[in-house]
Amino acid sequence: MRVLDVAAVSAWSAACVHSLAVLRPAIDGINVYPVADSDTGSNLLFTLTAAREALAEAEPATAAEALSVFAKGAVAAAKGNSGVIMSQVVRGIAESAAAREIDGPGLAEALGCADRAATGAVSRPVAGTILTVLHTVAASVRDATGSLEEVAAAAASVAAEALEETPKQLPVLAVAGVVDAGARGLVAVLDALAGVISGSLVEPEHPLEAHHHHTVDAPTAWEVMYLLDDVDEGSLPGLRKTLSGLGDSVTVAGDGAGAYAVHVHCADIGAALEAGIELGRPRRVRVEPLITPTPVEVGGGIDRSVVAVVHGGPLAELLRAEGVAVLSVAPGGAPTVEEMLGLINEAAGHHVTVLPGGQELTAAADAAAGHAMAADRDVVVIPCVSPVQVLAALAVHDKDRRTNDDVVAMAEAAAATRRGELRIAQEESLTWVGRAQAGDVVGLVDGEVVLIEPAPASETSLVAAAVGVLNRMLALGGELVTVLTGVDVPVRLPGELADQLRLEHPEVELTSYAGGQSDAVLLMGVE
Numbered sequence: 001m002r003v004l005d006v007a008a009v010s011a012w013s014a015a016c017v018h019s020l021a022v023l024r025p026a027i028d029g030i031n032v033y034p035v036a037d038s039d040t041g042s043n044l045l046f047t048l049t050a051a052r053e054a055l056a057e058a059e060p061a062t063a064a065e066a067l068s069v070f071a072k073g074a075v076a077a078a079k080g081n082s083g084v085i086m087s088q089v090v091r092g093i094a095e096s097a098a099a100r101e102i103d104g105p106g107l108a109e110a111l112g113c114a115d116r117a118a119t120g121a122v123s124r125p126v127a128g129t130i131l132t133v134l135h136t137v138a139a140s141v142r143d144a145t146g147s148l149e150e151v152a153a154a155a156a157s158v159a160a161e162a163l164e165e166t167p168k169q170l171p172v173l174a175v176a177g178v179v180d181a182g183a184r185g186l187v188a189v190l191d192a193l194a195g196v197i198s199g200s201l202v203e204p205e206h207p208l209e210a211h212h213h214h215t216v217d218a219p220t221a222w223e224v225m226y227l228l229d230d231v232d233e234g235s236l237p238g239l240r241k242t243l244s245g246l247g248d249s250v251t252v253a254g255d256g257a258g259a260y261a262v263h264v265h266c267a268d269i270g271a272a273l274e275a276g277i278e279l280g281r282p283r284r285v286r287v288e289p290l291i292t293p294t295p296v297e298v299g300g301g302i303d304r305s306v307v308a309v310v311h312g313g314p315l316a317e318l319l320r321a322e323g324v325a326v327l328s329v330a331p332g333g334a335p336t337v338e339e340m341l342g343l344i345n346e347a348a349g350h351h352v353t354v355l356p357g358g359q360e361l362t363a364a365a366d367a368a369a370g371h372a373m374a375a376d377r378d379v380v381v382i383p384c385v386s387p388v389q390v391l392a393a394l395a396v397h398d399k400d401r402r403t404n405d406d407v408v409a410m411a412e413a414a415a416a417t418r419r420g421e422l423r424i425a426q427e428e429s430l431t432w433v434g435r436a437q438a439g440d441v442v443g444l445v446d447g448e449v450v451l452i453e454p455a456p457a458s459e460t461s462l463v464a465a466a467v468g469v470l471n472r473m474l475a476l477g478g479e480l481v482t483v484l485t486g487v488d489v490p491v492r493l494p495g496e497l498a499d500q501l502r503l504e505h506p507e508v509e510l511t512s513y514a515g516g517q518s519d520a521v522l523l524m525g526v527e
Helices: 006-030 040-057 063-077 080-097 104-121 130-140 148-168 171-176 181-198 233-244 269-277 313-321 337-345 359-369 387-396 403-416 459-474 493-504
Strands: 221-229 247-254 260-266 281-290 304-311 325-329 351-356 378-381 418-424 429-431 434-436 441-445 448-453 480-485 509-514 522-526
Touching: 006 040, 006 063, 006 181, 040 063, 040 080, 040 181, 063 080, 063 260, 080 104, 080 130, 080 181, 080 247, 080 260, 104 130, 104 148, 104 247, 130 148, 130 181, 148 181, 221 247, 221 269, 233 247, 233 260, 233 269, 233 337, 247 337, 260 269, 269 281, 304 313, 304 337, 304 359, 304 387, 313 325, 313 387, 313 509, 325 337, 337 351, 337 359, 351 359, 351 387, 351 403, 359 378, 387 403, 387 480, 387 522, 418 459, 434 448, 441 459, 448 459, 459 480, 459 493, 459 522, 480 493, 493 509
Parallel strands: 304 325, 304 351, 351 378, 480 509
Antiparallel strands: 221 260, 221 281, 247 260, 418 441, 418 522, 429 434, 441 448, 480 522
16 A cells, blocks of 8 residues: 655655746736735745755654655745645645555545645635635545545646636736636645656646736735744734734634744734734744735626625525625624725725625725725725625615726615514613513614513514504605514514505515524615
8 A cells, every 4th residue: 555655755755846947937927816916826836845944954764754744845935825725735634644654545635634734824814715725635535535646637637627726716806817826826735646656757837827917016015924932822813803803815724833824914013023023933034025916807808896794694695695795793793903904905906895794894885995904996885884784785786887887886876775574672761662571572773762562472463563663664765675584583574564565565575585684573664
């Protein structure tokens, strides 16, 4: 039974460097993500070249030791987001090799370990990138029982197929007609591994060349990288959170021996370094200006995007079904700066319109729109107090209309939508219409309490309260009522509400969707 040995690891490291050197012009040419990382080919080559040199200087006795040296060298020299992620791919394989020999099933297990290590190092994994390809590979070979050569060949083949799917998973790739550069680098690394094992290395090819050229502006932000020693592993989530508040492309990757490679794109260099100093000992600090490619604008194609940030999984899925890129935030939570920047920068086109489904989400969107990492985008945030206003704005969105006219139309539709809510009171409170006790059904119109139905809440009382709220809203006119149901709404309530509304307001059209919100039983909009 053939297993990965020291000689094969050494040959693989050399083949990786050779393949990436050959592909570097193509990889640099096709890169469009991360948006602010315009030299991914160089970063991958730099990272693995340094790791190869570290391995060449060592005298490992086993494949596990060789992989460990290779991984530590990659982490120590990791350059750029793609370099850090690739270092974790090698580290995952090395950790797996320390527990068992790398035969066919062992390689399958090692790729699964690599997937977990790489994904765990990234603060905000993005679909359509190197992580997506790696996850697809790991999943495809998870239960493989073939030989080492068969599993390696299968992994390389699946990686190539997954690479071609990446433009469908990330809008900015689809518009540019290219693939993710880091993902292309991973394919080269797996091709090299399969070639070393089979003894049939071939020169890498790449059929998905860039279709467009990008102009670059002066740097508006910085890529900050350093190694962090003497840090408590339990403090790493806090470090990731701090860095995510400064910018995007956050990775904190370990080498398995107590050192961590820290990477972030941000505008505040000092704050990024201070975050590390508070937890450990930074060293080998590298700061480079980010030369940001101009967002792709294809003649006759997409030059702008509409994106949304909302609470509630069902509502997010509803918006995605309409072709809108959505950031779904946990109920009651707020998105990080990194999450908002990712939503904006991963959108296609120069102009991005953001529809936030609440006041706190609007504030987060405004903060990201003015961030240095989004300076190359023309970002407009349409204030929305409720998700029903997001739906109203999208209902009038017309991609064929002039950008400014479309933004005005969406903003006017959102502002003109009156909003109502049904909530269950959590504690006693005094309102304009009387005292509400815990458990009472409270109806609101545009944020003001207008009625109270005594506890306990039932389908009957909820329907009565909803109709009462809608009657007040429809008194000023309206033709369309949109209802978003919460997670705890009775199953039959939407139907009963429709029946009652049909009797009292036959001229009004009612549309009901699952919203998934946890803070309100019903959200209602009248247009």
